[in-house]
Amino acid sequence: MLLDISDLEASGLRIDENLGNLDLEHADGSQVHCRAIRTSGRLLQIQGGVEFQARFGCLADFECCRCLDRFERHLEQDFRLLFLPNSSDARAAVRDADEDAGGDRFAGVDHYPLEGHTVELEAVIEEQINLAFPLKVLCSESCRGLCPGCGSALDREECRCSKNDVDPTTIRE
Numbered sequence: 215m216l217l218d219i220s221d222l223e224a225s226g227l228r229i230d231e232n233l234g235n236l237d238l239e240h241a242d243g244s245q246v247h248c249r250a251i252r253t254s255g256r257l258l259q260i261q262g263g264v265e266f267q268a269r270f271g272c273l274a275d276f277e278c279c280r281c282l283d284r285f286e287r288h289l290e291q292d293f294r295l296l297f298l299p300n301s302s303d304a305r306a307a308v309r310d311a312d313e314d315a316g317g318d319r320f321a322g323v324d325h326y327p328l329e330g331h332t333v334e335l336e337a338v339i340e341e342q343i344n345l346a347f348p349l350k351v352l353c354s355e356s357c358r359g360l361c362p363g364c365g366s367a368l369d370r371e372e373c374r375c376s377k378n379d380v381d382p383t384t385i386r387e
């Protein structure tokens with residue numbers, strides 16, 4: 215979603231987009247299918263750049279890291295970031311101007327490149343969704359995972375390990 219911001223009005227540009235589906239990768243290597251991705255917010259012209267204040271919502275289909283079952287969660291998050299010119303000199307100038315004006319637009323805010331007069335929102339939103347993923351993906355805090363013996367998902371299947379199959383070397387008196 216490439217947006218031309220060359221004639222952004224003082225009141226900003228209202229964004230209300232349906233981004234459909236995205237397949238993302240969790241840091242643990244599992245696939246996360248995100249659907250019904252919606253973003254609403256506002257692009258605002260600031261001195262030397264553009265500020266994006268928005269909120270995304272989506273349904274994320276995760277894989278539990280213990281039982282490998284897939285489950286869906288609703289994710290929603292507010293975010294704020296800046297699009298700034300690519301050159302570091304230009305970025306520094308924008309930052310200085312903001313500080314001189316007593317602003318704090320840069321405090322703890324990520325910035326993304328402003329290419330000429332366009333901003334690419336999809337990659338940015340993709341990153342924001344990624345940031346909202348739980349560090350450890352669990353279908354439930356108490357998930358017991360898979361039996362190391364038979365591979366059954368212990369929360370929803372009967373363990374198939376027969377008592378007789380237990381390796382005698384692991385039995386202690």
Ligand SMILES: [Zn+2]
Pocket residue numbers: 278279280281282283352353354357358359
């Ligand atoms: Zn689980």
Ligand SMILES: [Zn+2]
Pocket residue numbers: 361362363364365366373374375
């Ligand atoms: Zn078992």
